[in-house]
Amino acid sequence: MAVLSDPIADFLTRLKNAGYARNEFFTVPFSGIKAEIARILQEEGYIWSFEVVGEGKDKAIKVKNKFTANGKTIITDVKRCSKPGRRQYVHSTDIPTVMNGLGISIVSTSHGMMTGAKARKQQIGGELIALVW
Numbered sequence: 001m002a003v004l005s006d007p008i009a010d011f012l013t014r015l016k017n018a019g020y021a022r023n024e025f026f027t028v029p030f031s032g033i034k035a036e037i038a039r040i041l042q043e044e045g046y047i048w049s050f051e052v053v054g055e056g057k058d059k060a061i062k063v064k065n066k067f068t069a070n071g072k073t074i075i076t077d078v079k080r081c082s083k084p085g086r087r088q089y090v091h092s093t094d095i096p097t098v099m100n101g102l103g104i105s106i107v108s109t110s111h112g113m114m115t116g117a118k119a120r121k122q123q124i125g126g127e128l129i130a131l132v133w
Helices: 007-020 032-043 116-122
Strands: 025-029 047-053 060-065 078-080 104-109 112-115 126-132
Touching (some): 007 032, 007 078, 007 126, 032 047, 032 060, 032 104, 104 116, 112 116
Antiparallel strands (some): 025 060, 047 060, 104 126
16 A cells, blocks of 8 residues: 555545545545544535544544435535645635635634634634635
């Protein structure tokens, strides 16, 4: 297995590709950040559910994708903003709105991982992880 330099981008790519391929489930290696991103996506209605399976080194996150009635994926696109080579930090007033409120931004703050709208409301900035629409 290859060592990934950006496991969050790998998670987001698998999420997008699984939706396009109409796969009901997909799994990714476990990390706390990926679990928090999956929690936010579930709260915002982009995925049905996620669960942590296995233990120790074999721990993984199993995600159940969400589709419309005609079989199209709910997630149109995902953009990774902050990357390992170039981190992107934003002030609470500079957090972008995605598709005029139809999408979400995911921000890692000192108060944990949250959506951009929630961070704006609490007036805290942080690292802009991704945009989902």
